[in-house]
Amino acid sequence: MDIKDIVKEENLVYSKTNLMTNNVLSYCPGCGHGTAHRIIMEVIDELGLQSQTIGVAPVGCSVLAYDFMNIDMIQAAHGRAPAVATGLKRTMPDKCIFTYQGDGDLAAIGTAETIHVCNRGEDITMFFINNGIYGMTGGQMAPTTLEGMKTATSPYGRDLKKMGNPLKITELIAQLPGTYYVTRQAVHTPAAVRKTKKAVFKAFEVQKEKKGISFVEIVSNCNSGWKLPPVKANQWMVEHMFPFYPMGDIKVDGHLVNSNKAEVKS
């Protein structure tokens, strides 16, 4: 059998996402960023929103998202994407605006912008790539780094007494009246990808209805920062990240789902 026998319409299981450019991804092989990009672009394509959408990607490994996403894009300063998105949405209320931020970006340097954009309930969608580390700068500790996790700036493991606790920013913003849909997903298996895609659809629908913030956290791997090969990194993520950052919806239609109500009280 040669290649011509294989490349046939009926054998097609997947084709390049329309709204991804032909530029070679700058991400490490196996990194979740690329998959997350693809899902978001697929949904924008399927909703026919290309001409209506402006994405904001601040500093982090995804700072070059504009090289890959074939829509109008704005590169923002570290942590400031929510403010940039506010400027866009307030002056163009009918356009579709999203941010795409890392955990260092969204939960450390940009915490104030994150909380206030959520508290104002701006009609934007936020994608939050939580890999528990600063990928871009070489694997330093992030606010989301787990207890005991080794990074370049916690070489003996994160010591909670010295370095503070991992921050569940997503649960935190879910408490604010300005957030309408808050969910935590992953992209490490086909099943997870399908669920994430559904969440992304929902998030953009919420924005269209102008109900406030739609927020999709994607717990993702950072093979380079975690110093693990891709498959092992995903295993490590399932075993260590998921128990602390549990998968699923946190707030739907403006209401906290039950498990999260309980967690907040305890």
Next chain:
Amino acid sequence: MGELKLMKGNEAIAEAAIRAGVDAYFGYPITPQSEVIEYLMAEQPENRTGMVVLQAESELAAINMVYGAAAAGKKVFTSSSSPGISLYQEGISYIAGAELPCVIANVVRGGPGLGTIQPSQADYFQSTKGGGHGDYRLYVLAPSSVQEMADFIQLGFDIAYKYRNPVMIQSDGMIGQMMEKVELADQRPRWTDEEIKQMHDSWAAFGKGDHRERNIITSLDLDSSKQEKHNHHLQAKYRKMEENEVLFEEINCEDADYLIVAYGSSARISMKSVDLARAKGIKVGLFRPITLYPFPMKQLNAYVGKVKAILSVEMSAGQLIEDVKLAVECNIPVKHFGRYGGMIHSPEEVLTALENLIKGE
């Protein structure tokens, strides 16, 4: 003739922004310029023109809201005062790097640190030499009256869009707080989406149509050779501004033996000092830079061989004086005078400084 009103400088600049057809104002309260956002909130321009006014959670957020709206080709105005402008610097550097037009007003107060809420001109370096990181320049206008506070809004936007560059209006607590008669321009309509598309489709990020490639607003280029090229492009733009956009005023300079160089409030005060000196028979003129960047280098240099000495007057410990010295290339003796830390010099104090200069003290 436009509508005449008695207004504070801060109110005049806010009203002028509405009338200039500005799309959005983002800001954060700080004395002595909070009247700008207070006026806008009370005026509810969303009902007059559709202009958006939003109080941000910080200056960091405010300047990045400006960045976002300006990226879409919208006319954006913001204002703050010194400590807030310090927080703006990161955003200003990004705005300059990404070549976005906007107008930023700094109603300067005394520093450093929390300083004082009284007027000062100690942010000259920050405005003209790049307070943020990287090789960039702002076009800096220095109003010396409430009228100019209002007029420089439209002028500022004209320049901002002509060069796709941020414009700074640097006044101070005196100009911001004092009341004067001001003639207001007639209301200009805001640009429609269609107009923005026609004018800014080549660069602005308001949604990619099928007819063009995606627009990217960024200041990043990891390829240093490209970043250098971008820097060359920025520098060429600044040289063009230096060539074409210098503004200044000369008062009683034709027969002058001595010059006072002063801008903004200090120029206002020094005008009186010139009168006092002239009454005493001292032939002194006032040279007022209206653009602090580009500085009127050639225009001031023209006094080489004509005047004996220059007194550089500013409400700071000596920032303007560096540009004055650069302009005259050490061919005229230049001395500094100024009160600072929130203190305002009197016309008499300036006169005494001038007399001391003449005596060679």
